[in-house]
Amino acid sequence: MKLNWRSFPFIGSIITLMALVILPSLLSAYGLSLLTQVLIYGLFAMSLDLLVGYTGLVSFNHASFFGVGAYTAAILVTRGVENFWLTLLAGIFTSLLLALLLGSLVLRSSGPYFLMITLAFGQMIFALAWRWRSLTGGDDGLSGVPRPNLGLPFSMWDSQNFYYLVLVFFVLCSVVLWKIVRSKLGRSIIGVRESESRMQALGYNTWLIKYLSYAIAGGFAGLAGVLFVYFNGFISPQQLDWSMSGLVILMVIVGGAGTLIGPVIGAGSIFILQNLISAQTERWPMSMGIIFILCVMYLRDGVAGQTIKLSKKGLKNYERIRNTKRL
């Protein structure tokens, strides 16, 4: 394989993966827990990117799917179901089901209506988790979720082992999501973002395309939620209210929408910032609001988006130089 600018993403992901494999042995316990969270939230943010960046649907209730996945796993575990795979599948399944149900309602609208309606239904799910005390534990939440037992010779209570479990899921899901956006479905999803009417004129069922995208995003968010509850051991309604949905939108924007890798970078930056700022002051939400405003105004393409823009410029320059040399 000839090395050139085009092979950069491939080489980049290999290097990143190697770094992610090696890092745990270098990090402190605190750093490792932070990195585990970055991967979980990165996956969550990637699933939202499918909607915000690729489909062009700014969904304000993505935390609902994350939370419902997490609650499903927590409810099953605290009621005696010990099989990790069963709770994982159940978590993904309920989130998917919720996405299919909500999607059939919210996708009747578009643009500003879509935004408002997702926000309102997100608050409904939050209210449900808060009020349905017998199932969800109300505002106390559900605690005492142990690390999963996979029947493997090593325990998941070890944070390094659990980190690698999350890493495996993270890599698998990234590959699947990458394949999806590169597939025929992914192309038509981008087509809907660019011009829905043109896609309709070409004979595509744009409603179905959006519906599928919504459901896939919901399912992956549910998976991230299940991983989160096993990591955290505790889930409360806070995990699915509007501020959480806003946080994950911020991750997507900071990193760069429509890039998949961007939201992961966004999750990383937000977590690092949150930790730095929370150490100094109690006013983290205020800082978050300011970062939100500044990013929208001055960093609209996000970190990854800017890099891609610059590298594309670089690619053009590189090819221009090569072409002139040939002449």
Add this chain to the structure above:
Amino acid sequence: MDLSSFIIQVLNGISYGLLLFLLASGLSLIFGLMGIVNLAHGSYYMLGAYIGFVIIQKTGNFLIGLLGAGVALALLGIIMERFFFRKLYKRELDQVLITFGFAYLFLDIAKGIWGGVPRILPKPPFLEGSVSILGEAFPIYRFGMILIGLSIAVLLWLFLEKTRTGNIIRAGVDDKEMVSALGINIQLYFAGIFALGALLAALGGVISGPITGAYPGLDFEILVLALAVVVVGGLGTLEGAFLGSLLIGFAETFGKALFPDFAMFTIYVTMALILIFKPSGLLGKEELK
């Protein structure tokens, strides 16, 4: 439910609906003219209530509190329009996202200044006490709310229908480009409508202050209701906001009276039904896309 409590619930529904109208009319007009869903609109309501609380404590006069909060929030609206939204002209999605950032910011500022304890605003003395309706007590303040709400609704309607400024705003909702092509500086009206929306929201916050109080989290509670109103009534028209407000007001009060544990779901059911049968709202303008 017997007759007397039914009448009381109806009156509660009307007063609550009119309160929501103060919020939803601004939300709807801002959207109609500028294409922005202002997610910081609930924050105006909350901040209005807090500022009203502070002014009433200092002066002891409810009306000064009401006006002061209105003016303060109108200024905030103008500042937000002038320094933020204008820079994002024609980037509607970014404008919505930025309002979300402001909602975080305002919530945390309010928490930082006033803490988590609800602040109940004192009632104006001439609206203290209650009257008896078929043997059940009903606070006079609620009648005051209905009266103020109705008068503001009428004034707003007169302003939009009968004045030149109102005509320009309505024309701008229909076709912005055409209005500016006629030589009218539409940017000026953007700032004006933001100020008006923020003012109305702040009035709502102060008026509801003696009943619900001001507390962090009020912003999003009320924002979700206002969003439900515009989804049900339709965006961009005053009539839609009015009808939607009364419907949601009734759904909320009767929901609370009939199934206390799951009151909010009456609103979501109403919303889901509207979405299924009339996605652009009862009186909304059909989207031509």
